[in-house]
Amino acid sequence: MSTMESIENPENISDGRRRKGEQRRRILLDATMAIIAGEGVTAVSQRRVATEAAVPPSTVTYYYATIDDLLVDALTRVNDAYVSVVETLPEEPDAALRGFAALIAEGVGHDRAHALAEMELFLIAARRPTLRDQVTRWHDALDAFLAPYLPNPQTRAGVAATCDGYFLRCCVLEPPPSAEQVYRSLRRLIDQAA
Numbered sequence: 679m680s681t682m683e684s685i686e687n688p689e690n691i692s693d694g695r696r697r698k699g700e701q702r703r704r705i706l707l708d709a710t711m712a713i714i715a716g717e718g719v720t721a722v723s724q725r726r727v728a729t730e731a732a733v734p735p736s737t738v739t740y741y742y743a744t745i746d747d748l749l750v751d752a753l754t755r756v757n758d759a760y761v762s763v764v765e766t767l768p769e770e771p772d773a774a775l776r777g778f779a780a781l782i783a784e785g786v787g788h789d790r791a792h793a794l795a796e797m798e799l800f801l802i803a804a805r806r807p808t809l810r811d812q813v814t815r816w817h818d819a820l821d822a823f824l825a826p827y828l829p830n831p832q833t834r835a836g837v838a839a840t841c842d843g844y845f846l847r848c849c850v851l852e853p854p855p856s857a858e859q860v861y862r863s864l865r866r867l868i869d870q871a872a
Contacts, residue, residue, distance in 0.1 A: 714795035
């Protein structure tokens with residue numbers, strides 16, 4: 679873009695800056711997730727993220743004033759991916775349940791270390807209130823997904839707890855439960871409740 683085009687259309691400048699800012703945030707969040715996957719949440723610091731992202735430490739503090747801000751953004755990004763998958767599952771109930779079971783067993787296309795990092799972000803919400811809104815958002819999405827199968831809220835809460843348990847099992851068991859195993863368990867619970 680020429681200088682003349684920038685002068686004529688100042689929105690081009692702000693759009694370019696916005697894109698660059700979004701790209702920088704993405705790099706910082708990727709670095710944060712890599713650290714959590716490899717070393718755990720306690721290893722995340724502004725300096726460590728800067729090193730992993732190959733940027734000056736001031737870049738991290740420019741975009742994220744505190745570690746909590748960084749972790750909230752990382753969990754929001756994780757949540758966006760999971761909620762997006764749930765919202766795009768097929769309309770046919772059995773196919774949707776199979777897709778949901780695959781989401782639990784396989785995550786959103788990352789390796790197991792990444793899934794463990796995602797679970798760790800959810801677990802630290804118990805100690806960091808700034809993260810709880812994202813946990814609530816996930817539970818609301820899970821509740822909305824299960825509602826057509828289970829009209830009773832208490833039964834739905836029990837199956838949601840089973841889903842949470844399977845997420846954890848898929849991170850820590852060797853070998854982890856397969857999508858088919860998760861599907862069969864959820865199908866059995868839903869059928870028994872119906």
